[in-house]
Amino acid sequence: MDNIKDTVLEVIYSILPIAIVITVLQFTIIWLPMEAFVQFLIGVLFVGVGLILFLLGVNVGLLPVGEMIGSALTKTKMIGVIVLFGFLLGAVVTFAEPDVRVLSSQIDSVSGGAIPQSILIMSVAIGVGIFVALAMFRIVFNIPMIYLLAGGYALVFIMAALTPSNFVPISFDAGGVTTGPLTVPFILALGVGVATVIRGKSASSDGFGLVGLASIGPILSVLILGVIYG
Incomplete structure (x- = not known):
């Protein structure tokens, strides 16, 4: 559970700054069509969920398996x-x-x-x-x-x-x-x-x-x- 919590926080800290900057730009300078801005917000949500699942997969599967393969090959x-x-x-x-x-x-x-x-x-x-x-x-x-x-x-x-x-x-x-x-x-x-x-x-x-x-x-x-x- 700690691993999941740390991963979620890591992804939020990574995505939140760009989401805030684009939101500020949207309502101050660029004024994209609202449909495009909503699509951006949906995309941010999808990216966040995808990154959480991906990083969990890396930590649970890729890293341990890669290290074990390297050890087994060397032996x-x-x-x-x-x-x-x-x-x-x-x-x-x-x-x-x-x-x-x-x-x-x-x-x-x-x-x-x-x-x-x-x-x-x-x-x-x-x-x-x-x-x-x-x-x-x-x-x-x-x-x-x-x-x-x-x-x-x-x-x-x-x-x-x-x-x-x-x-x-x-x-x-x-x-x-x-x-x-x-x-x-x-x-x-x-x-x-x-x-x-x-x-x-x-x-x-x-x-x-x-x-x-x-x-x-x-x-x-x-x-x-x-x-x-x-």
């Missing part, structure tokens, strides 16, 4: 299995990420179908999967994160110079949407689970940094799409 002591399932889980959870689907539909709309929605989602998912697998490899062999981040972004800047300019902002947005409400908790829990088994509870912080590393993958994959479609 196999098979590096290939850890890396392979890191790739598969990173790709699959990205397919389910709502932010990725919003971005892909927007790009499909403004490009007139020149960049198919399915191709963009698939390339982003593969990019995340590859870098989550790389993150698993980093945790196993204790490779400093700075080396991977520096190398990854150096490759990003090289690819950006070779890609048509209109693909560059799309690629960075693709990196941003993968840090959504579904991908982040699962990948973080997975990394903490792997790091905890390998180097003990005191070193479980080694599991962090996966999201920053994983966000490089979709940037590179969309830049590669730019080379292909450009």
Whole structure:
């Protein structure tokens, strides 16, 4: 019950400021049609209920399961299995990420179908999967994160110079949407689970940094799409 109460309060504190600001603007400056304002209030209610249910699901299901999967994979002591399932889980959870689907539909709309929605989602998912697998490899062999981040972004800047300019902002947005409400908790829990088994509870912080590393993958994959479609 405490978990439900804390989640409800967290959502209220998150949504209330924007609801208050838009309400003040409505009756002082913008004066939207009352029908549109009522739709906004209904939307706020739906978003609030949806966020409460979603956060409860994350806390009850995604986080514990992600951590248990990471622990179980590490106990196999098979590096290939850890890396392979890191790739598969990173790709699959990205397919389910709502932010990725919003971005892909927007790009499909403004490009007139020149960049198919399915191709963009698939390339982003593969990019995340590859870098989550790389993150698993980093945790196993204790490779400093700075080396991977520096190398990854150096490759990003090289690819950006070779890609048509209109693909560059799309690629960075693709990196941003993968840090959504579904991908982040699962990948973080997975990394903490792997790091905890390998180097003990005191070193479980080694599991962090996966999201920053994983966000490089979709940037590179969309830049590669730019080379292909450009």
